[in-house]
Amino acid sequence: xxxxxxxxxxxxxxxxxxxxxxxxxxxxxxGLDGYSQGVYLFTPDGKLLAFAxxxxxxxxxxxxxxxxxKFEPNAAPIKLDDAKVAPVLPPPPEGGLVLDVxxxxxxxxxxxxxxxxxxxxxxxxxxxxxxxxxxxxxxxxMLLDTVKQRLVRYHLIDNTxxxxxxxxxxxxxxxxxxxxxxxxxxxxxxxxxxxxxxYQAELLGTVETKDGKVTRLDLVAKGxxxxxxxxxxxxxxxxxxxAVAFSLADGDCATSKVPPQGARxxxxxxxx
Amino acid sequence: MLFEPPIFAVAVLLLSATSAVQSGEPHxxxxxxxxxxxxxxxxxxxxPWHVSLLxxxxxxxxxxxxxYMLCRAGHPLGCV
Numbered sequence: 001x002x003x004x005x006x007x008x009x010x011x012x013x014x015x016x017x018x019x020x021x022x023x024x025x026x027x028x029x030x031g032l033d034g035y036s037q038g039v040y041l042f043t044p045d046g047k048l049l050a051f052a053x054x055x056x057x058x059x060x061x062x063x064x065x066x067x068x069x070k071f072e073p074n075a076a077p078i079k080l081d082d083a084k085v086a087p088v089l090p091p092p093p094e095g096g097l098v099l100d101v102x103x104x105x106x107x108x109x110x111x112x113x114x115x116x117x118x119x120x121x122x123x124x125x126x127x128x129x130x131x132x133x134x135x136x137x138x139x140x141x142m143l144l145d146t147v148k149q150r151l152v153r154y155h156l157i158d159n160t161x162x163x164x165x166x167x168x169x170x171x172x173x174x175x176x177x178x179x180x181x182x183x184x185x186x187x188x189x190x191x192x193x194x195x196x197x198x199y200q201a202e203l204l205g206t207v208e209t210k211d212g213k214v215t216r217l218d219l220v221a222k223g224x225x226x227x228x229x230x231x232x233x234x235x236x237x238x239x240x241x242x243a244v245a246f247s248l249a250d251g252d253c254a255t256s257k258v259p260p261q262g263a264r265x266x267x268x269x270x271x272x
Numbered sequence: 273m274l275f276e277p278p279i280f281a282v283a284v285l286l287l288s289a290t291s292a293v294q295s296g297e298p299h300x301x302x303x304x305x306x307x308x309x310x311x312x313x314x315x316x317x318x319x320p321w322h323v324s325l326l327x328x329x330x331x332x333x334x335x336x337x338x339x340y341m342l343c344r345a346g347h348p349l350g351c352v
Contacts, residue, residue: 001322001328001329001331001332001335001337001338001339001340002319002320002321002322002328002340002342003321003322003323003324003325003327003328003339003340003341003342004321004322004323004341004342004343004344004347004348004349005323005325005341005342005343005344005347005348006343006344006345006346006347006348006350007343007344007345008345008346009347010325010343016326017324017325017326020325020326020329021325024341036343037343037344037345038343039340039341039342039343040339040340040341040343041338041339041340041341042338042339042341043338043339044329044330044332044333044338044339046329049338064340067338068338071338073336073337074336077333077336078333080329080330080333085324085326085327085330087324088323088324088325089323100310102309102310102312103309104309123309123312123314125349125350126350127350159346159350162345162346163345163346204299204302205302218306218310219306220302220305220306220309222301222302222305231345243305243309244309245305245306245309245310247306247310255317255321255349257323257349258323258347258349258350259347261346261347261350264346264347
């Protein structure tokens with residue numbers, strides 16, 4: 001039964017969800033205050049069957065085989081508390097919009113370097129959340145400043161190799177994005193004070209509405225990125241082409257339920 | 273049909289082939305890029321992931337299966 005969790009979220013949970021997480025980690029000699037990334041297979045009553053920190057397909061297959069050998073499918077069924085499970089993740093704003101965000105480095109990697117081969121076609125995925133008032137304004141042909149700021153600060157980031165730093169307000173050197181007659185167009189210049197990381201891009205897109213609702217929101221940012229973050233090392237040298245695409249999410253898809261990375265730990269600030 | 277050239281660009285096309293190309297190219301390029309990125313599917317997306325351990329465990333117990341937990345820094349379905 002597959003379940004995906006963010007260690008940062010689960011290690012802070014003090015309820016039954018957090019207790020089960022801690023119980024499984026402990027058996028793998030992992031604590032709640034350290035590095036807990038990996039694949040864990042365990043029985044419904046929480047007994048660890050196998051663990052490894054691997055993302056490699058062959059490694060995962062081996063691990064699964066080890067776990068299945070230990071698993072007893074005919075063991076007596078466990079009795080679980082039928083209490084309603086509290087939501088693990090915060091829901092998107094009621095009446096707002098959820099957009100899928102996909103990013104990609106379009107070139108610049110050294111293709112002869114096998115250590116970074118897996119980065120070449122890597123996609124970054126995230127979600128952009130809009131409040132109801134922002135969605136309503138969009139449906140009326142208005143792009144609020146809060147949307148522009150959120151879009152560039154938390155989503156024009158190179159998240160293709162790991163968790164990247166977000167942009168601070170004072171790192172927005174230029175933000176010119178307009179919505180006119182259903183067309184989005186503009187440009188942006190983001191850069192840290194030291195100049196070691198930045199993004200200069202053009203943006204183009206389309207917004208369509210029907211009966212006062214946004215029915216389509218397609219947007220692409222494309223330009224030159226440079227630099228990397230502590231947890232997103234391995235960027236191409238110098239400036240490299242980088243793009244981010246936005247589109248309305250399929251609300252029924254499990255992956256669309258995951259909050260924006262930039263909202264982690266501070267949803268209120270993200271939605272400000 | 274993403275980023276259709278605006279009507280005025282069509283008019284420009286009739287008047288000046290050179291300027292029409294300049295107006296149309298970015299739209300076509302951005303539309304192609306948008307399609308490439310937003311339709312890119314990866315095998316992990318076909319997996320019926322849970323986001324709650326308790327829900328996954330309850331379902332595993334019902335189906336007599338083990339739980340497979342993928343834990344990352346940053347949500348794995350985010351996905352960075």
